[in-house]
Amino acid sequence: MGGEEPDGVFLGIDLGGSQLKAARFSPEGAREAAENTASQASGDAEDIFSALYAHAAALIGGSHLLGIGVGVAGLIDSGSGRILNSPNIPALSGFPLRDRVREAFGGEIPVLMMNDANAAALGEYFAGAGKSCSSMFLLTLGTGIGGGFVIDGNLWTGAAGVGAEAGHMCVRADGPLCRCGARGCLEACVSGWALMRDADQIAKRDPESAIAGMSPRTPLALAELATAGDRQARTLWENAGAMLGTGIANLMNLLNPDCIVLTGGLGEAGALLLKPARRAWESQAFKETRASTSVKPGVLGEWAGVRGAIQPFLGK
Amino acid sequence: MGGEEPDGVFLGIDLGGSQLKAARFSPEGAREAAENTASQASGDAEDIFSALYAHAAALIGGSHLLGIGVGVAGLIDSGSGRILNSPNIPALSGFPLRDRVREAFGGEIPVLMMNDANAAALGEYFAGAGKSCSSMFLLTLGTGIGGGFVIDGNLWTGAAGVGAEAGHMCVRADGPLCRCGARGCLEACVSGWALMRDADQIAKRDPESAIAGMSPRTPLALAELATAGDRQARTLWENAGAMLGTGIANLMNLLNPDCIVLTGGLGEAGALLLKPARRAWESQAFKETRASTSVKPGVLGEWAGVRGAIQPFLGK
Numbered sequence: 337m338g339g340e341e342p343d344g345v346f347l348g349i350d351l352g353g354s355q356l357k358a359a360r361f362s363p364e365g366a367r368e369a370a371e372n373t374a375s376q377a378s379g380d381a382e383d384i385f386s387a388l389y390a391h392a393a394a395l396i397g398g399s400h401l402l403g404i405g406v407g408v409a410g411l412i413d414s415g416s417g418r419i420l421n422s423p424n425i426p427a428l429s430g431f432p433l434r435d436r437v438r439e440a441f442g443g444e445i446p447v448l449m450m451n452d453a454n455a456a457a458l459g460e461y462f463a464g465a466g467k468s469c470s471s472m473f474l475l476t477l478g479t480g481i482g483g484g485f486v487i488d489g490n491l492w493t494g495a496a497g498v499g500a501e502a503g504h505m506c507v508r509a510d511g512p513l514c515r516c517g518a519r520g521c522l523e524a525c526v527s528g529w530a531l532m533r534d535a536d537q538i539a540k541r542d543p544e545s546a547i548a549g550m551s552p553r554t555p556l557a558l559a560e561l562a563t564a565g566d567r568q569a570r571t572l573w574e575n576a577g578a579m580l581g582t583g584i585a586n587l588m589n590l591l592n593p594d595c596i597v598l599t600g601g602l603g604e605a606g607a608l609l610l611k612p613a614r615r616a617w618e619s620q621a622f623k624e625t626r627a628s629t630s631v632k633p634g635v636l637g638e639w640a641g642v643r644g645a646i647q648p649f650l651g652k
Numbered sequence: 653m654g655g656e657e658p659d660g661v662f663l664g665i666d667l668g669g670s671q672l673k674a675a676r677f678s679p680e681g682a683r684e685a686a687e688n689t690a691s692q693a694s695g696d697a698e699d700i701f702s703a704l705y706a707h708a709a710a711l712i713g714g715s716h717l718l719g720i721g722v723g724v725a726g727l728i729d730s731g732s733g734r735i736l737n738s739p740n741i742p743a744l745s746g747f748p749l750r751d752r753v754r755e756a757f758g759g760e761i762p763v764l765m766m767n768d769a770n771a772a773a774l775g776e777y778f779a780g781a782g783k784s785c786s787s788m789f790l791l792t793l794g795t796g797i798g799g800g801f802v803i804d805g806n807l808w809t810g811a812a813g814v815g816a817e818a819g820h821m822c823v824r825a826d827g828p829l830c831r832c833g834a835r836g837c838l839e840a841c842v843s844g845w846a847l848m849r850d851a852d853q854i855a856k857r858d859p860e861s862a863i864a865g866m867s868p869r870t871p872l873a874l875a876e877l878a879t880a881g882d883r884q885a886r887t888l889w890e891n892a893g894a895m896l897g898t899g900i901a902n903l904m905n906l907l908n909p910d911c912i913v914l915t916g917g918l919g920e921a922g923a924l925l926l927k928p929a930r931r932a933w934e935s936q937a938f939k940e941t942r943a944s945t946s947v948k949p950g951v952l953g954e955w956a957g958v959r960g961a962i963q964p965f966l967g968k
Contacts, residue, residue, distance in 0.1 A: 411940055420940065471811065483906070492803070494908025495787065496944035501905040506898050506936060509824040509836075518901070518936040520825075582822045585834070589817040590799070590906070592810025620822060620834040624727055624736065628812035 344400035346649055347392055348642030350407045352452055353377050353424030353479060356388060359642040360395045363402065365463065365650050369395055370639065377425040384427060389440050403446040404437060405645030407455030409482075414497045417449045423515065424480065448648050452476075452641050454491050454500065456634075457484025459644030460597050462652075464636040469594035473587050474634070475502055477580070477602035477609075480515075481523040485591065489652040503527065507582045525579035528555045528602055534572050542568075559605040573608040580609060581616025588621040588629045599634030660716035662965055663708055664958030666723045668768055669693050669740030669795060672704060675958040676711045679718060681779065681966050685711055686955065693741040700743060705756050719762040720753055721961030723771030725798075730813045733765045739831065740796065764964050768792075768957050770807050770816065772950070773800025775960030776913050778968075780952040785910035789903050790950070791818055793896070793918035793925075796831075797839040801907065805968040819843065823898045841895035844871045844918055850888050858884075875921040889924040896925060897932025904937040904945045915950030 345368070350357040352375060359370035371391050376384050392404070410422030410429070417434025438447045450458075457466075457474035466472035466486065476482040481503030485492040493499050503523035504516050511520025512530065524530055535558055539548035546566045550557045561569035587596055602609060617626060634640055661684070666673040668691060675686035687707050692699050708720070726738030726745070733750025754763045766774075773782075773790035782788035782802065792798040797819030801808040809815050819839035820832050827836025828846065840846055851874055855864035862882045866873045877885035903912055918925060933942060950956055 411938075487803075487808070492907070494941070494944070495910045496908055496940050498938060498940045498944070499906065499908035501908075501938065501941070504905045504938065505821075505902045506823055507825055509827070509841075509895065509898055511825070516938065525825075579825065582825055586821045586902075589820045590815065591808070592812055592815035592817075594811045622727075622814060622817065622820065622832065624812050624814045625810070625817070628810070628814070 344402040345396065346402050346646040347396060347404045348407075348645040349388060349392065349404065350452055350455060350641030350645060351375055351384070351388065351425070352409045352641075355638075356391065357638065357642050358388075358391045358395055359639065360399070361643070361646055365643065365646065367639065367643065370642070371395060372638070375425065377427075379427065381427045381431045384425065385431075385433070385436055388437075392437075392441075401441060401445055403448070403646065403649045404441065405448045405450070405455070405647070405649065406433065406437065407450055407452040407641040407645040408433065409452045411498055412449050412451055414449070414493075417447070446649070448645070450491075450645065451482070451484075451493075453482025454484040454493060455642075455644035456482075456599060456640040457486050457500075457597075457644060458491060458647040459636050459640035459642070460599065460634045461486040461489070461644075462647050462650070463643050464640060465597045465632050465634050466595055471591075471593040472595050472597055473500075473502070473591060473593045474597045474599060475583070477527070477598060477600035479528040481527050485593070502583065502587065505583060505586060507579060507586065522579065522583040526576040526583070531555050531558060531572055531576055534575075538568055538572075555602055556604065559608055562605075562608050570608070573605060574612045577609045577612030578616045581613035582620060584613060584631060585617040585620035585626075588617065588625040592625045592629055594628075595630045595632060597632055597634050599637070599640055603633055660718040661712065662718050662962040663712060663720045664723075664961040665704060665708065665720065666768055666771060666957030666961060667691055667700070667704065667741070668725045668957075671954070672707065673954065673958050674704075674707045674711055675955065676715070677959070677962055681959065681962065683955065683959065686958070687711060688954070691741065693743075695743065697743045697747040700741065701747075701749070701752055704753075708753075708757075717757060717761050719764070719962065719965045720757065721764045721766070721771070721963070721965065722749065722753065723766055723768040723957040723961040724749065725768045727814055728765050728767055730765070730809075733763070762965070764961070766807075766961065767798070767800075767809075769798025770800040770809060771958075771960035772798075772915060772956040773802050773816075773913075773960060774807060774963040775952050775956035775958070776915065776950045777802040777805070777960075778963050778966070779959050780956060781913045781948050781950050782911055787907075787909040788911050788913055789816075789818070789907060789909045790913045790915060791899070793843070793914060793916035795844040797843050801909070818899065818903065821899060821902060823895055823902065838895065838899040842892040842899070842918075847871050847874060847888055847892055850891075854884055854888075871918055872920065875924055878921075878924050886924070889921060890928045893925045893928030894932045897929035898936060900929060900947060901933040901936035901942075904933065904941040908941045908945055910944075911946045911948060913948055913950050915953070915956055919949060
């Protein structure tokens with residue numbers, strides 16, 4: 337028989353705090369077309385949904401739709417598809433996104449929801465940096481820090497589907513306050529917002545500093561300053577990198593996965609972040625765990641999430 | 653047909669830094685006889701092995717031996733059954749314990765080796781506090797801190813079989829030096845040796861203190877002092893408990909298992925340790941993770957390891 341592919345497309349969506357990404361995929365998971373736009377995260381839920389629907393519909397065009405996978409920055413109730421809590425897109429907390437998407441596309445299309453970091457983890461595992469690994473932990477290094485843990489092709493999401501929250505692992509008891517309310521979380525020491533908090537403090541204390549003069553004040557601008565030799569900027573990256581390395585050492589000793597994949601915008605700082613990180617994990621993880629867990633960058637970049645969101649339709 | 657049980661026994665052995673425990677089990681895993689003796693951990697490997705063999709042989713008596721399971725404090729190479737590294741029983745590092753046990757019992761008996769905390773985790777999962785859980789993380793709170801992670805009846809031991817080393821998760825960057833060489837590991841903040849290190853410092857600084865007068869200076873004596881109202885002793889338990897709670901919050905947020913089981917001698921301190929620990933994890937873990945991960949004491953006590961060591965023979 338074989339040979340004829342089923343006619344149709346999958347749609348992957350990645351709804352984050354700053355960007356809405358959507359892509360159309362072949363039935364085998366090859367990306368055919370993609371769009372990236374602002375996510376209107378400060379708007380109300382209906383605005384966000386309208387933008388999402390418009391982009392999705394445009395990408396699908398006249399194709400036969402086989403299924404939609406959605407990754408969202410937040411905690412998802414996998415049973416109801418409701419968004420339990422989305423710190424970065426507050427308007428979506430409680431919003432029945434899965435049912436609304438399904439209705440909008442006629443009510444018959446399968447729609448899957450998952451956390452955005454979990455979606456990125458599935459993407460890198462099946463189609464990116466983790467392809468040769470049987471177990472993989474993905475860290476998303478962006479404004480916040482997310483995690484996804486894949487074992488033998490299955491996401492480990494824990495008893496309530498909330499696990500792998502590596503950004504909220506305490507690495508510095510009595511350290512800086514985190515947005516989650518605890519102290520010393522990895523995210524409070526090494527994320528984009530943590531770097532900007534530290535940059536703001538320097539700017540306030542030292543208005544003549546190069547950091548005070550940054551405009552706009554972003555992690556990318558901070559990386560450029562450090563690369564140009566600014567001592568204060570270099571120290572911020574050194575400190576953040578050391579804490580990232582401590583978090584990676586913890587994942588090595590606790591989980592010893594085949595690989596740890598680093599993705600997200602902060603990775604653009606490259607050696608500024610990774611050199612002190614490597615120094616830390618090499619001195620802190622057991623030699624047996626660091627020898628058997630490789631650390632590597634993601635290869636799908638910002639498209640890992642849309643690819644991973646449709647993975648459950650493709651099987652292992 | 654049915655009804656007739658296969659004639660024979662399993663032998664479980666738990667070789668720790670201070671005690672050698674051995675027990676005889678029915679083919680269904682019921683404990684029939686057990687022995688507990690000093691492990692001669694400071695002797696050479698042959699002394700340790702001779703003691704182990706003598707106790708094992710006595711327990712087996714004339715019974716038909718079906719298999720031997722051994723849990724050892726150290727990193728085990730599951731392929732060769734060789735002990736890679738045993739910080740608490742240095743003489744065993746590199747010792748081919750599995751082959752020696754097999755030869756001593758005639759060369760035909762299946763012999764399984766695993767890390768002692770992993771053995772305890774299997775014991776509590778299949779025959780103890782974790783019986784109703786699908787995923788369970790076990791923390792052994794003793795002289796050191798060990799861990800074992802069971803998912804759907806399988807131990808998660810990672811890429812090199814070394815995972816679940818929860819004692820060497822950093823929770824306090826720049827904290828006290830750990831025996832592993834890193835700083836601020838959970839074990840360096842909350843284990844038996846960490847408490848004794850702190851007690852020794854107090855005794856040195858304040859020779860008139862009740863802590864200086866403790867004889868012998870043990871965690872149990874420190875718990876008695878605290879229970880009797882000694883302020884310095886209470887503070888040590890408060891601090892250790894708070895860090896234990898931070899470690900538990902990390903396991904909740906990272907792994908969100910159905911349950912976290914606490915076992916080991918330090919647990920005898922009861923509320924001295926658990927009250928501050930609970931305060932810490934309740935303020936630090938996400939409400940979704942702490943609501944879905946229960947924390948409970950082990951029920952097999954010091955016999956969890958011998959029971960778990962034979963679990964692989966029994967199947968799931």
